[in-house]
Amino acid sequence: MTARLRWFAFALVALMVGAGSSSQAQDYPSRFIRVIVGPGPDITARLVGAKITEVLGQQVVVEPRPGAGGTIAAQAVAGAPPDGYTLLLASASYTINTAMGQSPLDLGRDFAPIALVATVPFVLVVHPALAAKSLAELVALAKANPGKLNYASSGIGTPPHLAGELFKSMAGIDVVHVPFREANAALNAVVGGSVEMMFSIASTAVAQMSGNTVRGIGVTSPTASLLVPGLPSIAQSGLAGFAVIGWNGFVAPKGTSPVIIGKLNAALQRGLDDPELRQRLGSAGYEPAGRNSPDDFAQFIQSDTAKWIALVEKTNMKGH
Numbered sequence: 001m002t003a004r005l006r007w008f009a010f011a012l013v014a015l016m017v018g019a020g021s022s023s024q025a026q027d028y029p030s031r032f033i034r035v036i037v038g039p040g041p042d043i044t045a046r047l048v049g050a051k052i053t054e055v056l057g058q059q060v061v062v063e064p065r066p067g068a069g070g071t072i073a074a075q076a077v078a079g080a081p082p083d084g085y086t087l088l089l090a091s092a093s094y095t096i097n098t099a100m101g102q103s104p105l106d107l108g109r110d111f112a113p114i115a116l117v118a119t120v121p122f123v124l125v126v127h128p129a130l131a132a133k134s135l136a137e138l139v140a141l142a143k144a145n146p147g148k149l150n151y152a153s154s155g156i157g158t159p160p161h162l163a164g165e166l167f168k169s170m171a172g173i174d175v176v177h178v179p180f181r182e183a184n185a186a187l188n189a190v191v192g193g194s195v196e197m198m199f200s201i202a203s204t205a206v207a208q209m210s211g212n213t214v215r216g217i218g219v220t221s222p223t224a225s226l227l228v229p230g231l232p233s234i235a236q237s238g239l240a241g242f243a244v245i246g247w248n249g250f251v252a253p254k255g256t257s258p259v260i261i262g263k264l265n266a267a268l269q270r271g272l273d274d275p276e277l278r279q280r281l282g283s284a285g286y287e288p289a290g291r292n293s294p295d296d297f298a299q300f301i302q303s304d305t306a307k308w309i310a311l312v313e314k315t316n317m318k319g320h
């Protein structure tokens with residue numbers, strides 16, 4: 001075979017493969033879609049997955065794969081074929097993993113963003129007996145007692161941990177981190193009084209605040225949240241610029257066809273426009289995201305990663 005014939009054969013094969021891939025993307029989805037969930041609850045994946053099923057006509061199967069701070073789930077999706085049938089429910093844990101150097105995978109580099117679907121603030125809560133009823137009083141108490149107050153978290157490298165370190169850094173205080181294996185154990189320590197404070201996910205914090213087992217100091221969203229009525233944000237209470245947001249969004253393996261990404265994004269946007277889904281997400285303790293494109297979500301991931309990298313470098317947390 002001459003060089004010209006070999007080139008022609010190669011080009012013909014490439015054209016046929018491209019045409020096949022394009023056809024598969026246009027026919028997508030033709031079978032069930034898996035959504036793999038790493039750390040945190042899978043309720044967002046189940047609520048939103050039901051809407052994807054309704055819109056696209058194929059069943060969404062939610063598959064929890066906890067462990068290793070999300071690395072197990074992320075590796076399962078990163079190594080899957082980029083055909084749109086294996087997705088990851090991404091969260092702040094993944095951008096923090098990148099910042100902390102705890103995973104070989106980077107959410108922005110190794111995946112194809114689809115859409116942000118929900119956010120959730122944390123609440124800075126303290127034991128009711130602590131002599132601080134506002135952010136200013138808490139900061140003043142911590143400054144008067146350096147190294148004597150403790151804050152709990154659900155583990156090193158988790159969002160509540162980094163929220164605590166950001167709070168320490170921005171407020172200029174010295175409080176001691178006490179990591180627990182999971183969030184309920186950390187909150188129980190605050191309720192029991194063995195630890196003075198923690199950043200608790202909003203839905204859990206509100207339940208405890210209602211029972212007067214903890215006192216809410218402020219929410220971590222930039223402004224007050226409807227999920228925590230009557231409580232100001234930490235930023236509005238004197239720590240301007242403070243913001244820590246938990247979030248969920250969907251990503252696919254890198255190299256997934258833009259056509260498939262577009263179909264999934266459109267299905268998610270239709271879901272987020274549905275008042276019933278928005279109500280159900282709200283009842284589960286999440287704030288539904290507004291309309292956003294894959295590029296919007298990519299920029300969100302990049303910004304979140306950069307924020308945590310800056311904090312980790314400033315506080316020398318990497319490797320801890």
